[in-house]
Amino acid sequence: MQLISFAQDKKNINNIEFLNSEHAEKVLNFHKSFPMYEKTPLRELKNLASHLGVKNFFVKDESYRFALNAFKVLGGSFAIGSYIAKKLNMDISELPFEKMVSDEIKEKLGNITFVTATDGNHGRGVAWTAKQLGQKAIVYMPKGSSLERFNNIKAEGAEVTITDLNYDDAVRMASENAEKYGWVMVQDTSWEGYQDIPRWIIQGYGTMALEAYQQLSEQPTHIFIQAGVGALAGAVTGFFANAYKGEEKPKITIVEPNAADCIFRTAKAADGRLHFVGGEMNTMMAGLACGEPCDIGWRVLESYADYAISCDDNISAKGMRVLGAPIDSDERIISGESGAAPVGAAIEILANNKYKELRAKLGLDENSVVLCFSTEGATDIENYRAITWDGKECSCENA
Known part of the structure; x- marks a missing residue:
């Protein structure tokens, strides 16, 4: 596990007003209009905190989100809306769920095909939203994608293909076909000429951040948040940097698999350019297996994130096992491979003396209040059981 600091020279601070509480409230009100909306739980793991030597440890459990087992639907639905x-x-405030899915709106819109690339959770959210609207969704998945995730997307009525491409090349395929056939691309990766929809997706994730903020019983001192392209990390970082100004802002650490650590590499280079990871990016953290940063998310992170971690898969596996086997009265959290990465990183830094220098650098001590986001449940049951039952990716290698 490697840790680096983001560049300390923050002279050119990027604007994050689009992620402030006013915008987050508008997003939350949109999601509240969905009849299946329920606030997901924020688990207070007091016994884990005591075991690790910190004041408190909170985990937001997104496995309950809209019965889709992951947070991703928040971004896809808000972007489509x-x-x-x-x-x-219209303004999005004039388009609650009931109106968005009405025959009146369908008649005005005509037929739309939404297209995306995904490892599973995002595509399922896009497919679900398109199904609610009576529209079509086409989903491309990267090579090696889980059959269970494929079937979950297909069950939402989408046309799904597992390609022989990595994630970033699948995104390019979706983009090329969107342009060729007049489809609407719904992706959290951004590039020149494609900014509105990824920006809306990032704002959509604000519902999760705002809920957590409202649920917290005390102010977090440290946030560990996972990154794929950096859209989620940007959303959480931007919201909390708006909520807590200056010295009050929690220390924010970005966590990635070392096989796909594009944010880590970009932060480490500190040369103003985005740095990519190519190839197959072999990691069990499928939702984080993204090699090309989202420039919108990166602009938030470069100004307001503090540290970046690149870690092995066994760090995530450790998080999955600890959350699934809680201490005493702590509540159990079923967390998937991408969801458990930040928890695993925080636990390993706090519990393993191998990382005492990292612990000191991060300022983690008995006064620390840690916040993590478990962004998915067991979306691949076979792999979840292989890790939690059979010891796949054994974290004992770190001892």
Whole structure:
């Protein structure tokens, strides 16, 4: 496990007003209009905190989100809602779920095909939203994608293909076909000329951050947040940097698999350029197996994140096992491979003396209040059991 600091020279601070509480409230109100909306739980793991020597340890459990077992639907649904609102010259506040899925709106819109690339959770959220609207979704998955995740997307009525490409090349395929056939691309990766939808997706994740903020019984001193392209990490970082100004801002640490650590590499280079990871990016953290940073998310991170961690898969496996086997009265959390990565990193730094220098650098001590986001449940049951039952990716290697 490696840790680096983001560049300390923050002269050119990027604007993060689009992730402030006012925008997050608008996003939350949109999601609250969904009849299946329920606030996901924030678990207070007091016994784990005591065991690790910190004041408290909170984990937001997104396995309950809209019965889809992951947070990703927040971004996809808000982006699609915002796209429709813009197309109809409306504000998103005028387009609650009931109206968005109405025959009136469908008649005005006509037939739309939404297309995306995904390892599973994002595509399922896009497919689910398209199904609610009576529209079509086409989903491309990277090579090696889980059959269970494939079937979950297909069950939402989408046309799904597991390609022989890595994630970033699958994104390019989706983009090329969107342009060729007039489809609407719904992706959290951004590039020149494609900014609105990824920006809306990032804002959509604000519901999760705002809920956590409202649920917290005390102010966090440290946030560990996972990154794929950096959209989620940017959303959480931007929200909490708006909520807690200056010295009050929690120390924010970005966690990635070392096979796909594009944020870590970009932060380490500190040369103003985005740095990519190519190839197959072999990691069990499928939701984080992204080699090309989202420039919108990166601009938030470079100004407001503090540290980046690149870690082995066994760090995530450790998080999955600890959350699944809680101490005493702590509540159990079923967390998937990508969801448990930040928890595993925080636990390993706190519990393993091999990382005492990292612990000191991060300022983790008996006064620390840690916040993590478990962004998915067991979305691949076979792999979840292989890790938690059979000891796959044994973290004893770190002892």
